[in-house]
Amino acid sequence: MSSNVKKDQKKASNQFLDFDQLAHKKYHYDQKKANDQSIKQEYYDQQKLEIEPLFQKVELLQIERKQLMDEIEQYKMSQMEILKKYETEYQEKDKLNKECTKLKQQIQAQQKMQMPKEFQEKQCNQLKETLFVTIKDIMHDFLDNYNHMMGCVDENGISVNLLDELLQQIDDSIIMFVNNISTQQTKQFESQEIQHLKDQIEKTLQTVSNLSAENQDLSTALDIEKQYKEKILNQRNTQQQLINQLQNQIETINNEKKQLEQQMQEIQMKNLEFQHDLSRVNEFKDEENEKLKNEFIDSINELQKQISKLQLENTKLTSLIENNTKKQNKDAELLNEKVRELESKLNQETIKFEQKSREMIRIEKEQTQYKVEATKLFEENSYYQQQLEIIKEKRKQDKDVLEKQKEKFKKLELQFQKSEIDLQTKIVQLEEQITQLTQLQEKDNSIQQITLHTEVLMEKEIQLSKLDQLVTESTQKINEQKQQIVEMKIQINTLEQDLQQQILTNQQHQERRANAFSEINRLEQQNQIQKQRINDQDLIIKQLQSEVQELFKQINTNSQQNHTPKHNQSFSKNSMCDGNNLDSSKLTDVDSQISKTAKAASIILNGLNYFKLRPQVSIQQVEDQDRKIAEKALQKQAGDLKSNLEQLYKSFLSTLMQNQVNDEKFLKFERQINECVKKTQDLHDNIEDFF
Secondary structure, eight states, X not given: OHHHHHHHXXXXXXXXXXXXXXXXXXXXXXXXXXXXXXXXXXXXXHHHHHHHHHHHHHHXXXXXXXXXXXXXXXXXXXXXXXXXXXXXXXXXXXXXXXXXXXXXHHHHHHHHHOOOHHHHHHHHHHHHHHHHHHHHHHHHHHHHHHHHHHSSOOGGGOOHXXXXXXXXXXXXXXXXXXXXXXXXXXXXXXXXXXXXXXHHHHHHHHHHHHHHHHHHHHHHHHHHHHHHHHHHHHXXXXXXXXXXXXXXXXXXXXXXXXXXXXXXXXXXXXXXXXXXXXXXXXHHTHHHHHHHHHHHHHHHHHHXXXXXXXXXXXXXXXXXXXXXXXXXXXXXXXXXXXXXXXXXXXXXXXXXXXXXXXXXXXXXXXXXXXXXXXXXXXXXXXXXXXXXXXXXXXHHHHHHHHHHHHHHHXXXXXXXXXXXXXXXXXXXXXXXXXXXXXXXXXXXXXXXHHHHHHHHHHHHHHHHHHHHHHHHHHHHHXXXXXXXXXXXXXXXXXXXXXXXXXXXXXXXXXHHHHHHHHHHHHHXXXXXXXXXXXHHHHHHHHHHHHHHHXXXXXXXXXXXXXXXXXXXXXXXXXXXXXXXXXXXXXXXXXXXXXXXXXXXXXXXXXXXXXXXXXOOOOOOOOOOHHHHHHHHHXXXXXXXXXXXXXXXXXXXXXXXXXXXXXXXXXXXXXXXXXXXXXXHHXXXXXXXXXX
């Protein structure tokens, strides 16, 4: 009996030990499972965090692509406008070429019809002398009458009635001159007129050459725009390459995710198998499991508390992340505001420069200012280059650090893989041992065999407990290594973001630098073109001055030959000065860019001073129908000229009073003045034909 009792006691003690060991194993297994799930969740969250910035980058690239498409459309519109300008300029060139051919044909025809030079020069001198004497007498009488009526000379107080009387007297003087000429004179062509036409042809050729130079400048501008278009296309291609790279990265991440899911499924299958094994064991020990339930409930409560703590920490971390994002957004807004301010300043400076470029007198001052600004830009560029070198050095250092960290990460991964392999081998061994134990239990139903194998089972259970402890320690180490890896990845992401920000800032600085250089080059080209035009105009003015001096010399010689009195000579000088002032109306195209408003006013006032009041002279008219018709035509042309001059003068005074002298209005004045000059030339030609 005593032996049986002892055997029963041994059996009970062995059963209790088996149950404790199994409960301990189950507890460790649950802990492992919870740890694995937490690690997988962390890894999933990390992948999610890594993928989100990639999607954001893709969205930003799409926005930039839309902006580039809009810029390309704007560029196309600007090219269409430039082509329209080219068409108008080519049409003007064709017109000028046609006019040149017509003038050449006229010169050839006149050279064929030209009279001998000696006879022509004599008749020209006679005509000049007669015209000079008549105009001199008219002006002398006008000054005497005007001073007698007004008491003082006031050129600005001329009224419309005086202009009407003045034009009537000019018509009368022309008719008197025509009546005094003999009817037997033939039509003549002066050599001076031919020279005048040649001068006009030379001027037109000069304008054609200037237009060709401007076309060359425009062609260079088109080449620059083509280069800019090529740059835009290159940028677009680079962006597409980046998008493709990002898509490839996303595909690799998805593949890795699928692999992880497969691994999870395999682990779950193994867990199910293990649970089936445990269920078989638990069928024999349902009663004792009730006692362990309370302990499990307590452990679960503790785990829930730990989970709540972790959730609180996660909320704190999320709040910190949101604060950081808000700060980053604020910094980005501040940077955008600064950029807008700089752009507004640049726009204001460009507007100021365009206003200043219209005034040719201030061009030199503006050039000095832009040179100073250019020096500042060069200094800033040097400073930015230094900063770029510093950033490059930092980038190299960061790359070295990243490479070291990557090497460490690889080593840790290798260690992790080795530890996983070892654990898997140990688990396989344990499973084999468990299967052996189950087989032994099924075969050995007798009590004697159980007593013999109890010691062996105890030793094996002790070995299993030791192995479980080793597994727990290895899992803890692996978790620590994974945390280190996560921290390293976060550091790498932050460093990459900093590098991208630095790259963006460098690109912005380079774009500003390129814009500044392009503006400087454009301004220098404009200044060179304007200087060339000024030099050409100075040469033309000098030529005209030399021609005027020669005319004065010829007039003085003619006056000495005719033995005119001193009083008339003094008055003739005044009259020729007035004539010289009138000739200045032909130089509006030359002086319009130097002093626009003042020159236009002087032209109109000099024209009005030339058409002053003259005394009425009794003329003996010959009754001829041809002469009457010619007189009426000349009177109509003179009336048209008078009305045009009056309208010009009134509109010019109104704009001066209202301070509304714009480029468009001034161009209208120039065109109208040129039309009046052309009409005067036509009137002069008609008078000569009438003679």
